[in-house]
Amino acid sequence: MNVLIEENAAHPGLPALLTAYHLATEAEKGAAVTGPAGLPAARRAEAEDPVTVFAADTVLLATVPETGRAAGCLVLKAGAVPEVKRVWVEPEARGRGLAGALMGEALRRAAAAGAASVRLTVWEWRQGPLALYRKLGFEPAASWDDRPGLLCLEKPLAPGDRIEHLTPEAVRAHAPGGLAALLVEAVEDGASVGFLAPPDPAEAAAWWARAAVTRDVWAAFGPDGAVSGAVTLLRTDTANGRHRGEIARLLVHRAARGRALGRRLLAAAEAHAAATGLTLLVLDTQTDSPAERLYRGAGWIPAGTIPEYAADPEGTLRATTLYYKLLAA
Template identity: 85%
Template sequence: MNVLIEENAAHPRLPALLTAYHLATEAEKGAAVTGPADLPAARRAEAEDPVTAFAADTVLLAAAPETGEAVGCLVLKAGPVPEVKRVWVEPDARGRGLAGALMGEALRRAAAAGAERVRLTVWEWRRGPLALYRKLGFEPAPSWDDRPGLLCLEKRLAPGDRVELLASDAVRRHAEGLAALLVDAVDGGASVGFPAPLEPAEAAAWWAGTAGTRDVWAAFGPDGAVTGAVTLVRAGTANGRHRGEIARLLVHRAARGRGLGRRLLAAAEAHAAATGLTLLVLDTQTDSPAERLYRGAGWTAAGTIPDYAADPSGVLRPTTLYYKLLAA
């Protein structure tokens, strides 16, 4: 069964899912809870405003294939050792692999972020979740939470890709690898400003020319090869200093499926916000796979322009413009 997983802390169904999780947990612990108002203040605040509560974390939702409605959630807490929290699937949607799909996506993202291990806690009476975690390779770990009945588990991960903000000299130093990435994108049909075939020397010259004119992030695989990149271009006008543009988000075809696009985009967004930008814009070919990534990351479509740019084969294609407001 195909399960749709979406990253979206602002999803309208998330407060209800988190509330159900906390109500069930408190009831299992023997607390007298009859509704959201009975939840501990911290738990209630988390369910009421998950965007604020999980601002630094990854929030995943699972949709029922039949209806497309979000019926499960998971939070991957950021930190030196990422921690899985708030795993919940509505009772009438259980038994169809949604929890496993959420866990699999969380583990994939943690590995792609370079985490060496992932940890979680589970109440010893939750036999179903405990069986799932053991099946996924989680093992008992030294306790970091001594509440009675709470088990601490960890899973070691294989090394993932490293994402790095490159200084100007590093962009020039890695120009050959970045060029190979750009050539791969054009060969794959991506509309990234160049007709096919793109010569490596031309691609390398383009990357060398970006040094000092835009922020560049690159992803490196365990073998040191460039596996992805993204750039951030800051507006040059006095009245646009609050704004930046995401451009050339690229993932090598051999490295796709590891969450690199999401990681590169998140790195650029976080840096933009930290350096005072409050608005980001981008454009991408309409109906391309990238649109799903941007929508899942909270970007808003502003409109579509027909015949905006030629694809590598020379055919004019429509482009959709997106924007994202960053927290001030």
């Protein structure tokens, strides 16, 4: 099934999820409490103000599209060895892959940040979560928490993709090689990104050389140093549109797919846009393309669909859906 994963410590559904997690944990330990007021102060603070408590950490929410409700959560604690905490899925949503999706995203983010491993603790009686962690490759580790019944597990990580905001000089340097190859591959795979088939590598390189002057460009580099993805941000240069930017050419190499790289590239561009004063972003993508799920999951809002907007690489006119996202001021 489809599961939407988002990072949002301010999500309105998070306090209830954290409260449910702590109430269940207290009950399993034999110290059942009747409500949030009976939780230990530190646990109660998490549910009351997760934005403050987890300010340095990554808070992930899992949403089932058909309900639109956040039904699971996970906290990835920052540190030299990131630690997975507060993994919780509502009982009625279990068995649908939410915990696995949350764990997968947490592991991808930790690897992308350069972590050599990820650790977690789990109560020995939680056989379901324990089976999931073992399936994901977590192994027993030297204890860092000696509470009775608490197991300490750790998983080594392979190096992740590195995302870099390229200077114009760097864009031009990569244009005839990795960036052009990335664009050519996208067109060959059927992406509607401004080119018709068969794509000309020289034209693709020339497009990137022009982008070096007109756009912000981010590139992802795999462990071998090869370009594995890219995205661009085009700013509006009119006096009445300087608050607005456009996301375009979000591309991920086929060999790098499944690592949440598209979401990370998009997040990098969004963060830079917000940090540099933009308050609105727009984009368009071919209607019913796989990219739509990515944008919707990242909080983008569809504004409408235009029929026969652009030709696909084979020359067939296709509809395009327009999206926008308001950025925090």
